Amino acid sequence: MQNKRKKIASGQVSFQIDSTSIYLFGVASDVGVTGTSTEANIGELIDSIGPEQPSKKKKHSISKVEIVPVNLVLKTTKDMLSDKLVKTAVKMMTTQRKPSFCISMPLRVDTLAMIHRNTKLSELYTVLVEAACRSLKLLEYVLLEQLGQEGIGDGAGLRLPEIFHFLPPELGHFITRVVPKGIPDESMESERRSLHEQLSLPLDRPMFRRGNAYPSKSGKLINPHEAIPPQPIKPDVTVALVRGRY
Structure with missing residues (x-):
C-alpha cells in the first residue's frame, strides 16, 4: 500500500x-x-x-x-530516463528466509x-x-486492523474494505467511513455512537449507517418535492413536515 x-x-x-x-x-x-x-x-x-x-x-x-x-x-x-537508470544500475538482491504470506485483493x-x-x-x-x-491510508488502516484480530493473522477471512461518504446536515462537511464488507450495521452501533459523540451529533438518528451515505450516482429519486414549484394550500390537502432525505 x-x-x-x-x-x-x-x-x-x-x-x-x-x-x-x-x-x-x-x-x-x-x-x-x-x-x-x-x-x-x-x-x-x-x-x-x-x-x-x-x-x-x-x-x-x-x-x-x-x-x-x-x-x-x-x-x-x-520514462526513457528511468529505463536508462535501470539498465546502468548495479544488480543486487537481498533475500530473507522466513515464513510469510501474500494477500492480493x-x-x-x-x-x-x-x-x-x-x-x-x-x-x-x-x-x-x-x-x-x-x-x-484509510484502506490500509482497516486492513491492518483486521489482520490484528484473532484468526485473521494469516489473511484468511479478510474482508474487503468499503468506503462510504456522509454529509450530516448538522455538521456541514463530509465524513468518510471505511468499514469491512459484509459486517451488519447492527454490530457497528457502538462505533457509530462514539462517532456521534465525538462530533456532537444527536443520538436519535443513525446518520452513519450505510443506507444514509451521500448519494452520488445511485439513480434513485431523492426529495422529489424540491423540484416541484410551491403550490397553494387547498382545504383537502394535508401538509407534512419531513426531516432528512427520502
Whole structure:
C-alpha cells in the first residue's frame, strides 16, 4: 500500500474529469491541463457540463454541494530516463528466509476533496493526489486492523474494505467511513455512537449507517418535492413536515 501511495505522489498518475476530455497532469509534465484553458476554474467547468446553459451569471448557494466525478488514470509505461537508470544500475538482491504470506485483493479507491468553485483546474492535481493518498491510508488502516484480530493473522477471512461518504446536515462537511464488507450495521452501533459523540451529533438518528451515505450516482429519486414549484394550500390537502432525505 505504501508503494501505491509513493507511485501516486510521484506524479505517475493523471486525472480525467468524467464525461469530458479534460485531463490533469503532475508538475513533471509540460502540459498540466489538457482539454480546456489552464485558467479555467471548477465553477466554469461545472456550468459548462451542466444540463442548463444560463445566459447570465447566476448566484450559487454556499451550502449547495456540486459533485464532479473524476477518474484516476495510472501510468503503465516507463520514462526513457528511468529505463536508462535501470539498465546502468548495479544488480543486487537481498533475500530473507522466513515464513510469510501474500494477500492480493482488488481495492476501490473512492475519495473526495472539497474545494471552492473559484479553484483553478491547474491547482486541482495536487489536491486530488493528496485525497487519493489519504484514501489508501484509510484502506490500509482497516486492513491492518483486521489482520490484528484473532484468526485473521494469516489473511484468511479478510474482508474487503468499503468506503462510504456522509454529509450530516448538522455538521456541514463530509465524513468518510471505511468499514469491512459484509459486517451488519447492527454490530457497528457502538462505533457509530462514539462517532456521534465525538462530533456532537444527536443520538436519535443513525446518520452513519450505510443506507444514509451521500448519494452520488445511485439513480434513485431523492426529495422529489424540491423540484416541484410551491403550490397553494387547498382545504383537502394535508401538509407534512419531513426531516432528512427520502
